[in-house]
Amino acid sequence: GAVVSQHPSRVICKSGTSVKIECRSxxxxxxxxxxxxxxxxxxxxxxxxxxxxSKATYEQGVEKDKFLINHAxxxxxxxxxxxxxxxxxxxxICSATGTDTQYFGPGTRxxxx
Amino acid sequence: EDQVTQSPxxxxxxxxxxxxxxxSYTVSGLRGLFWYRQDPGKGPEFLFTLYSAGEEKEKERLKxxxxxxxxxxxxxxPKPEDSATYLCAVQVSNDYKLSFGAGTTVTVRA
Numbered sequence: 001g002a003v004v005s006q007h008p009s010r011v012i013c014k015s016g017t018s019v020k021i022e023c024r025s026x027x028x029x030x031x032x033x034x035x036x037x038x039x040x041x042x043x044x045x046x047x048x049x050x051x052x053x054s055k056a057t058y059e060q061g062v063e064k065d066k067f068l069i070n071h072a073x074x075x076x077x078x079x080x081x082x083x084x085x086x087x088x089x090x091x092x093i094c095s096a097t098g099t100d101t102q103y104f105g106p107g108t109r110x111x112x113x
Numbered sequence: 114e115d116q117v118t119q120s121p122x123x124x125x126x127x128x129x130x131x132x133x134x135x136x137s138y139t140v141s142g143l144r145g146l147f148w149y150r151q152d153p154g155k156g157p158e159f160l161f162t163l164y165s166a167g168e169e170k171e172k173e174r175l176k177x178x179x180x181x182x183x184x185x186x187x188x189x190x191p192k193p194e195d196s197a198t199y200l201c202a203v204q205v206s207n208d209y210k211l212s213f214g215a216g217t218t219v220t221v222r223a
Contacts, residue, residue: 006156032209034210044200044213046211049210091154093156100144100209101147102159103159106155107154109154
């Protein structure tokens, strides 16, 4: 149980384009989903918290107009990186929780050329 | 401000050589302390949650313990497949967010 999927697992795009990443909880209903960013050899940095049906809460320093989050249902949240630039290249990981424990997706490697 | 510090940064072990990883924390009101395992290029895999001082949990060769200031992850007779980065994270009482430590990268040689 407690499986979280992400799609796509890897994406390469040109600078200036937008990229959408999906996060799904497959076998439980997630009241809250989280989006993280991880740079090489560093730990996870929380970007935002999203609750189903309400606006996401962004961490300090994260541009909400750059990273659009939608949590349309109890099993799906999406992160859209708008007008991506090379500095947005990173490993993006989502997590989902129905209780205290966060279960993580496998991550999405974004490369912006 | 909540702080989570993991040590050592890296640990190289011979197969069968038991050792411990440390996670020290400073938070205002601990709700839970979590241990995850992360393999390269993958998302973290949940291992344990500890809620109160004195609590212990075990899974195969791993055992996690908790005091009021720190948690230990003991690896008993490790195998090469235990090689990974082990992450510690804390959750405070009024929030479901996790604050992560930098992790300990464990390498087990056959």
